[in-house]
Amino acid sequence: MNSExxxxxxxxxxxxxxxxxxxxxxxxxxTYMPEGASENRGxxxxxxxxxxxxxxxxxxxxxxxxxxxxxxxxxxxxLRCMKHQYSHTTCLPEKLATELTLASNTxxxxxxxxxxxxxxxxxxxxxxxxxxxxxxxxxxxSSKLGLSKYxxxxxxxxxxxxxxxxxxxxxxxxxFLPTFINEVIASQPTHHPIEQNxxxxxxxxxxxxxxxxxxxxxxxxxxxESTHPFCGGTPDDVRxxxxxxxxxxxxxxxxxxxxxxxxxxxxNLPKSWRYQxxxxxxxxxxxxxxxxxxxxxxxxxNEFIGFxxxxxxxxxxxxxxxxxxxxxxxxxxxxxxxVDADEVTYPLHVILRYRIEKALIEGEIQVEDLPEVWNxxxxxxxxxxxxxxxxxxxxxxxxxxGMIGYFPTxxxxxLTAAQLMAKLKQEMPDxxxxxxxxxxxxxxxxxxxxxxxHGSFFLADDLLKNATGEFLNPQYFIDHVKNRYLAKNK
Ligand code: CO
Numbered sequence: 004m005n006s007e008x009x010x011x012x013x014x015x016x017x018x019x020x021x022x023x024x025x026x027x028x029x030x031x032x033x034t035y036m037p038e039g040a041s042e043n044r045g046x047x048x049x050x051x052x053x054x055x056x057x058x059x060x061x062x063x064x065x066x067x068x069x070x071x072x073x074x075x076x077x078x079x080x081x082l083r084c085m086k087h088q089y090s091h092t093t094c095l096p097e098k099l100a101t102e103l104t105l106a107s108n109t110x111x112x113x114x115x116x117x118x119x120x121x122x123x124x125x126x127x128x129x130x131x132x133x134x135x136x137x138x139x140x141x142x143x144x145s146s147k148l149g150l151s152k153y154x155x156x157x158x159x160x161x162x163x164x165x166x167x168x169x170x171x172x173x174x175x176x177x178x179f180l181p182t183f184i185n186e187v188i189a190s191q192p193t194h195h196p197i198e199q200n201x202x203x204x205x206x207x208x209x210x211x212x213x214x215x216x217x218x219x220x221x222x223x224x225x226x227x228e229s230t231h232p233f234c235g236g237t238p239d240d241v242r243x244x245x246x247x248x249x250x251x252x253x254x255x256x257x258x259x260x261x262x263x264x265x266x267x268x269x270x271n272l273p274k275s276w277r278y279q280x281x282x283x284x285x286x287x288x289x290x291x292x293x294x295x296x297x298x299x300x301x302x303x304x305n306e307f308i309g310f311x312x313x314x315x316x317x318x319x320x321x322x323x324x325x326x327x328x329x330x331x332x333x334x335x336x337x338x339x340x341x342v343d344a345d346e347v348t349y350p351l352h353v354i355l356r357y358r359i360e361k362a363l364i365e366g367e368i369q370v371e372d373l374p375e376v377w378n379x380x381x382x383x384x385x386x387x388x389x390x391x392x393x394x395x396x397x398x399x400x401x402x403x404x405g406m407i408g409y410f411p412t413x414x415x416x417x418l419t420a421a422q423l424m425a426k427l428k429q430e431m432p433d434x435x436x437x438x439x440x441x442x443x444x445x446x447x448x449x450x451x452x453x454x455x456x457h458g459s460f461f462l463a464d465d466l467l468k469n470a471t472g473e474f475l476n477p478q479y480f481i482d483h484v485k486n487r488y489l490a491k492n493k
Contacts, residue, residue, distance in 0.1 A: 008071040008078060012279060014064055015085055019278040021055040023237040030235040030242040034227045056100075059092050077281060080460045084280030087162050094147040095140060103136045107405030114403035123374055123392040130403060131370045134363060137407050141364055153361045156408030161286040161415070163462035166361065169411050172418060172477040173357065176350050179481055181384055184348055187335045187488045194334055195327050201252035201319055209252075209318045210245065210259040217263050217297065218444045224266060232258040234265035234294075238277065241266040252319075253332060256311075257298050264297030265290060267447055271455035285459045285466055287409065291416025292423065293454065299346050299417070300424040301446070303332055303487070306439040335488055337385045339394040346417065347484050351384040356399070356410040364407060419467055421480040423453065426471040 025048055032044050058064075068086055073079040110129035117126040137156070144155035154165050211226060224241035236242035243262035247255045268284055276282025284290050301307050308329050316322055335345050341352040359376055362368045368376055377396040378388050389395035401409055427449055428434055437445060453470035461469055468474050 005072050005074070007067045008073055008082070011064065011067050011071055011082070011085060014058060014062060014067075015280055016278040018055050018058050019280070019283075021051050021058075025051045025055075026235050026237055027240070027242070033229045033231075033233065033235070034242075034244060056092065059089060060097075064089060065093070077276065077460065081276070081279050081281035084162075084283070084459050088280055090148060091144070091159055094144055096143075099136065099139060099143070103133070103140060103405060106132045106136055107403075111400060111404040114397070114400065118393055118397045121391045121393045121397070123397055126397070126403065127370060133403065133405050134370050134407070137405060138364060138366070153364045153408065156364065157411065160406075160409045161288045161412050161463060162459075163464065164286070164288065164411075164415070168464070168475070169357065169415070172475060173350075173354050173411070173414070175477045176414070176480075177354055177384075180347070180351055181386075183484070184335065184337065184351075184385070187347060187484075188337070190489065191333075191335060192326065192330045194330055197253075197323060197327060197331055198250075199252075199319075199321055199323070200249050203247045203249060205318050206247055206252050206255050209314060210256060212314070212318075213256070213260065214263050216441050216443045217260075217267060218447050219263055219266060220270060223270060226259065232262050234262045234269065236269075238269045238272050241269050252315075257302060260302040261294040261298040264294035267297070267450075268293040268455050271447075271451040273456050273458045276458055281460060282458045285457070285461065286463050287412035288415035288419060289454065289463050289466060291412055292419035293416075293450070295346075295417050296420040296423060296450065300420050300483075301438055301443065303346070304435075304438055305329065305487075306435050308332055309439055310441045333487065337387050339381070339387065339389045340398055342399075347488055348385065350414045350417065350480075353410050353414040355380040355384060356401075359396075360402065360407050360410065415463075415475065418475055418477050418480045419463075421483040422467065422471050422473070422476060423450070424483070425479045426453075 028044060028048055028051075032041065032048075036044060064085075068082070068089060071082055073082050106129070110126065110133045113129050114126055117123065138152070141152040141155050144150070144158075145152045148155050148158065150158060151166065157164050157166060157169070207226075211221075214226065215221075223239050224236065224243070227242065227244045228246060229244035230246060232243070232245045234241065234243045243259070243266050245255050245258040245262060268290060272284060273282050309325070312323070312325050312328055315328075333345075335347045337348060338344055341349065341356075344352050355377070358380065359368070359373065362376075363370070373396040374392050381387055381389060381395070401407070427446065431437070431445070431449060434446060437443070454466065457466055457469075460466075464474055
């Protein structure tokens with residue numbers, strides 16, 4: 004191993020560990036930290052991030068990256084990942100990076116209030132600032148990285164992903180879904196809500212039971228509670244959360260399954276590349292494919308619902324009609340709020356945001372136009388109009404928190420998950436029977452072999468091709484929703 008490459012591994016190991024420390028502090032801030040400690044925690048996190056940034060920028064990493072000669076394919080891939088991180092971080096002037104962080108923090112805090120008060124005008128100045136600074140960042144990244152402005156943002160969340168590819172798959176869905184959704188709604192069984200109280204302690208116990216079936220290692224991870232479920236921590240100490248409501252067991256269950264999918268990806272990343280860039284997960288669309296695979300592909304399947312049914316009786320002592328259970332879990336509904344949307348309408352919520360944020364960054368629309376453009380897309384895609392901006396362009400934290408270019412990864416993840424399930428069914432013909440028996444570990448082992456253990460060795464597209472023999476193809480998702488949601492198939 005040449006000494007330049009070796010030095011790089013040492014430097015990036017430190018940077019990775021600093022990131023891990025921040026992740027644990029961040030998890031704590033969102034779970035157990037007393038509210039009064041938030042300023043103190045902010046200082047700690049800012050320092051860790053500063054040290055990590057300095058390590059990357061002020062050391063000799065730039066010249067080492069130029070001179071290093073990797074000796075095998077994994078080292079080569081590691082170098083590619085290091086360069087990606089380095090170029091995204093160092094191409095920005097420090098002043099702009101700091102300004103953007105500050106503007107995003109300020110905007111996000113005020114957004115919480117404005118969202119609650121349906122006050123889009125109130126947040127306009129702060130949002131404008133965030134968007135202006137993001138455009139400035141995109142401009143710089145675009146010229147330094149040789150990408151379009153929007154692609155230079157997308158590339159931060161999903162390395163190697165380009166909007167030309169996103170466009171190809173999104174336009175297929177945009178054509179297919181609106182009519183399909185109307186067909187499903189016209190043909191689905193009448194919906195009888197489940198009115199039942201589910202004690203929270205029992206919800207926790209059943210959630211953990213399913214985590215165990217999926218192979219979650221409680222010796223190297225935890226399940227806790229937070230306002231918004233997330234997966235944090237580190238691969239060897241993975242921290243997931245869910246939220247509980249006494250009258251709604253299914254949201255906590257699906258949240259737990261979703262975050263368990265994320266956590267299994269993290270904990271099954273290649274052990275021999277811990278603390279190295281190539282040992283990390285491959286971008287947000289692949290990450291989301293793992294959570295959606297567990298939550299939607301497995302969790303909402305007829306087989307899993309069949310397995311869940313007696314467990315509800317066993318754990319809660321209540322009998323729910325199996326058809327009612329399925330109708331509840333698989334209900335398709337046109338709604339305003341993305342995070343509450345079912346898997347069939349969800350992609351349209353994402354495509355709407357993708358179209359808008361891309362137009363914003365390319366200067367085709369102004370921040371002031373958001374409510375109007377938003378509502379016109381809602382009409383076009385779902386034929387509904389939000390009653391307020393709280394139900395419209397104020398609902399998501401992303402833009403207000405400075406995350407532009409992130410949204411596409413949700414739907415790319417859903418498509419990836421459907422494609423992986425189609426491949427799994429080919430390679431493991433009794434997968435449905437396995438799910439029906441709650442035998443989930445062999446499925447996760449298959450996924451570890453296809454996805455988890457590769458870390459960032461491949462870019463997302465090549466990783467999927469390597470796993471399934473094909474680049475991302477939206478037809479698998481289309482077949483999946485046709486199979487699951489058209490009444491004639493039920
Ligand atoms: Co997720």
